[in-house]
Amino acid sequence: xxxxxxxxxxxxxxxxxxxxxxxxxxxxxxxxxxxxxxxxxxxxxxxxxxxxxxxxxxxxxxxxxxxxxxxxxxxxxxxxxxxxxxxxxxxxxxxxxxxxxxxxxxxx
Amino acid sequence: xxxxxxxxxxxxxxxxxxxxxxxxxxxxxxxxxxxxxxxxxxxxxxxxxxxxxxxxxxxxxxxxxxxxxxxxxxxxxxxxxxxxxxxxxxxxxxxxxxxxxxxxxxxxxxxxxx
Numbered sequence: 001x002x003x004x005x006x007x008x009x010x011x012x013x014x015x016x017x018x019x020x021x022x023x024x025x026x027x028x029x030x031x032x033x034x035x036x037x038x039x040x041x042x043x044x045x046x047x048x049x050x051x052x053x054x055x056x057x058x059x060x061x062x063x064x065x066x067x068x069x070x071x072x073x074x075x076x077x078x079x080x081x082x083x084x085x086x087x088x089x090x091x092x093x094x095x096x097x098x099x100x101x102x103x104x105x106x107x108x
Numbered sequence: 109x110x111x112x113x114x115x116x117x118x119x120x121x122x123x124x125x126x127x128x129x130x131x132x133x134x135x136x137x138x139x140x141x142x143x144x145x146x147x148x149x150x151x152x153x154x155x156x157x158x159x160x161x162x163x164x165x166x167x168x169x170x171x172x173x174x175x176x177x178x179x180x181x182x183x184x185x186x187x188x189x190x191x192x193x194x195x196x197x198x199x200x201x202x203x204x205x206x207x208x209x210x211x212x213x214x215x216x217x218x219x220x221x222x
Contacts, residue, residue, distance in 0.1 A: 031207040043198060043213040086151060090207035094164045096141075098151040 002027045002091045006099035013077055014107050021072040021102045023087035031090040032063050034072050037101075038083040046072070046085075077106045110135065112201050112214035120220045126187040129217045133180050133201030139163075140182040141206045142174060145196040145216075154197075156206055157182050186219075194221045 003026040013019055023032070034046040047054050047061040049070065054061055058078075063070040074081055084101040091097065113132045121127050133140050142154040153166040157176035174184040180201070186193055196216045202209035 033207075041196065041216055043200070045210045045212070048208060048210065088151075094156075094205065094207060095166055096153045096207055098153075100150050 002029070002089065002097055004087065004089055004097055004099035006085075006087060006102050008102060009100070010103045010105075012105045012107065015077055015079060017077050017106075019074045019077060019104065021074070021085050021104075023070040023072070023099055025068050025070075025089050027091060028065070028068070029089040030092045032065075032070050033088045033096075034061055034070070035086045035088065036081075036083055037086065038080075043086075074104075077104075079106045079108050082106045112199060112212050114197075114199055114214035114217050116217060117215065118218050118220075120222060121189050122222050123189055123191060125189050126185060127189060127219060128183055128185045129197055129199075129219075131182045131184075131199035131201075131214060133182070133199075134212055137201035137203055137212070138180055139202045139204055139206060139209070140176055140180065141200045141202070141211065142182070142184050143198045143200070144168075145198060146192075146194070151198075154184065158204070189221045191221050193219065195219060 005024045007022045031050045037043045049061045049063045051065045058075045060073045086101045088098045115130045139158045141156040145151045156164045160176045171187045176182045198216045200211035200213045202211045
């Protein structure tokens with residue numbers, strides 16, 4: 001089955017720093033999403049981005065489907081950005097496959 | 109608009125027992141998806157229900173089942189519990205397909221199997 005790899009697995013940054021999280025997938029996908037799980041376990045949908053670039057405030061995402069990767073950019077990090085970021089792909093059978101996540105810790 | 113609610117929030121069971129978890133979606137949402145989250149396997153898709161029909165199912169044994177009622181509320185059931193079933197179970201609701209629509213997640217039910 002399709003493999004979804006996220007890097008880096010862990011990231012510690014100072015408040016105000018920028019970061020780039022990467023998601024590689026081993027086969028073509030129909031859909032791709034990014035999620036954030038806060039330290040209390042709440043999951044939030046950030047982006048639905050099968051291709052192209054989207055921006056929402058300090059967050060933006062780019063998916064290059066032909067090269068099988070997606071990037072999530074976080075600018076001017078805040079402590080509330082801490083948590084785990086997951087990308088999830090849908091390879092065409094309506095099942096959703098998650099990566100293992102990138103754990104982000106923003107220091108005040 | 110009220111968010112997705114899950115009950116109970118915490119549950120402790122012993123091996124061999126069965127358990128039923130409940131999920132109430134956001135009003136107007138017809139799709140409910142269930143996910144299992146464990147430290148070892150991460151987040152895994154269990155199944156998705158739409159208008160009372162199971163529309164998709166992940167790679168889980170038959171001990172995991174679910175259903176959806178006419179008001180879109182959903183339940184999942186795990187029979188003959190095993191230690192490895194200890195996990196955070198999350199449900200999410202959306203208007204339509206979870207792979208393309210924004211999903212709204214509940215707070216989860218943390219199941220511990222002793």
